[in-house]
Amino acid sequence: MIDDELERLAQQVRQCRACETELPLGANPVIQVGRQARLLIVGQAPGTKVHHSSIPWNDPSGDRLREWLGMDKARFYDPQQVAIIPMGFCYPGRGQSGDLPPRKECAQLWHQQLLKQLPNIEVILLVGQYAQNYYLADKPKTLTDTVRQWQNWAPRYFPLPHPSPRNALWLKKNPWFEEDVLPALRARLEHLFAG
């Protein structure tokens, strides 16, 4: 049964300690998966709040992401509707300008295995440059151009900037994102969940 396989795989992920020696707070892989999920969110890596609560997107970035998606917490945290698999499943630590990048070995170890067990995914939100670099071939160099050309990646992928409060300046400089892209994204999701 694929449900059992997915659950077994999720257990393996939660027990992963592959790069624990590099993680300042130790390993605590945070993912959300369910066989029926049709939307997948691929973000960056947990921050400290997510690490301590083990709840994905349980922070101001998550609040903004849900606002962008027009989605309440009940749907967002239903694993049979929404799967959440970041590029790195554990908090990677802090660098000079914010959190460190997600650990590279994480996506290589786990993403393809998890995707194989999520056969109903129709739309994948690529939140931030790390997810876009990993999933989009022949994309423009900058995140801004990648998001601006969102229609190039339809219908399966939808690139987004990271909703971190640190990106407030990017949002201010690129009003087309909230004016044009977000309504298109919400329409896509409405169609997805109505189907």
Ligand code: SF4
């Ligand atoms: S970041 Fe990924 S590879 Fe490293 S310990 Fe966590 S789950 Fe394993």
